[in-house]
Amino acid sequence: xxxxxxxxxxxxxxxxxxxxxxxxxxxxxxxxxxxxxxxxxxxxxxxxxxxxxxxxxxxxxxxxxxxxxxxxxxxxxxxxxxxxxxxxxxxxxxxxxxxxxxxxxxxxxxxxxxxxxxxxxxxxxxxxxxxxxxxxxxxxxxxxxxxxxxxxxxxxxxxxxxxxxxxxxxxxxxxxxxxxxxxxxxxxxxxxxxxxxxxxxxxxxxxxxxxxxxxxxxxxxxxxxxxxxxxxxxxxxxxxxxx
Numbered sequence: 624x625x626x627x628x629x630x631x632x633x634x635x636x637x638x639x640x641x642x643x644x645x646x647x648x649x650x651x652x653x654x655x656x657x658x659x660x661x662x663x664x665x666x667x668x669x670x671x672x673x674x675x676x677x678x679x680x681x682x683x684x685x686x687x688x689x690x691x692x693x694x695x696x697x698x699x700x701x702x703x704x705x706x707x708x709x710x711x712x713x714x715x716x717x718x719x720x721x722x723x724x725x726x727x728x729x730x731x732x733x734x735x736x737x738x739x740x741x742x743x744x745x746x747x748x749x750x751x752x753x754x755x756x757x758x759x760x761x762x763x764x765x766x767x768x769x770x771x772x773x774x775x776x777x778x779x780x781x782x783x784x785x786x787x788x789x790x791x792x793x794x795x796x797x798x799x800x801x802x803x804x805x806x807x808x809x810x811x812x813x814x815x816x817x818x819x820x821x822x823x824x825x826x827x828x829x830x831x832x833x834x835x836x837x838x839x840x841x842x843x844x845x846x847x848x849x850x851x852x853x854x855x856x857x858x859x860x861x862x863x864x865x866x
Contacts, residue, residue: 639849662823663812663863667804669796670856672835675784679848682750682767682779687731689741693806700726700746703775707750714763716752724749750779757784757851783848786832792855793830800859801825808863820864828858 629838684703684853704723710820711721726807731743760782786792791819808819830843839845840856 640732660811661865662818663757663808663865664859664860665804665808665811665863666828666860667800667802667807667863668856668858669803670854671785671792671796673788673792673853673855675757675786675851675853676755677784677787678754678757679785680752680760680764681783682704682777683750684750684770684775685745685747685749686776687743688743689743691741693728693744696744696746697726700748703777704748705743706773706775707770707777710767711750711752711763714766715756715759716754716763720752720754721843722751724751729857757782759818781849784851784853785848786853786855789832789855793827793857796855796857797859800827800857801861804861805863808861811865812865815865820866823862823864825859825861828860831856831858 665737674805684700684707686696686703687700688699708721708723725748727747727749729746729747730744733740733743752760752763763778764782767777767779804825805819805822812819829842830846831840832846833839833856834850835852835854837847837854839847
């Protein structure tokens with residue numbers, strides 16, 4: 624009986640200790656939550672419409688030849704390069720705006736060919752044009768039929784449009800984004816009967832370069848190159864104290 628009483632007392636003591644610890648933990652948690660409630664984190668944004676001032680245009684021309692015809696294939700590529708170069712310079716492209724790569728050779732794999740069949744090689748040269756004259760490049764990109772009509776196997780992509788003053792624009796938009804964040808924070812604080820205090824922390828998010836009126840954004844940033852007219856948006860995450 625005595626042993627049983629001692630066991631019950633011991634159990635009661637242990638339960639009491641755990642109860643005190645539990646209450647302490649709950650009290651500490653409530654204190655942390657109240658402390659967290661004394662700050663407010665919001666995201667502000669700012670947007671600006673801009674016009675691209677750089678255009679990049681990529682193209683390539685190629686030939687497919689057998690191993691025995693590599694010499695003549697390279698000679699044909701040289702002739703094709705001359706046609707492409709004349710086409711571009713006749714349309715106002717300067718040497719500073721133009722880059723033509725050396726010939727790249729790659730074996731063509733054909734899993735259906737029979738054993739002992741001649742090996743084919745693809746010969747390719749890439750063409751890159753970069754200019755500030757957007758209208759000129761747009762006109763040229765629509766006139767490549769002239770080159771194809773002369774027997775050159777030429778392919779080209781759509782022009783890509785860039786804005787060179789993006790770093791400066793980020794600096795310009797930053798104060799506007801911060802102001803937007805503070806306005807949002809004030810609106811939220813007023814609805815709870817509090818006021819926004821001092822700024823505790825702030826960090827700028829990724830830059831979004833989008834088509835006009837687009838909502839296509841990414842957590843990692845976005846840079847749309849398909850249109851001349853663009854919208855640049857930056858975001859700022861800010862934390863304010865509440866009073």
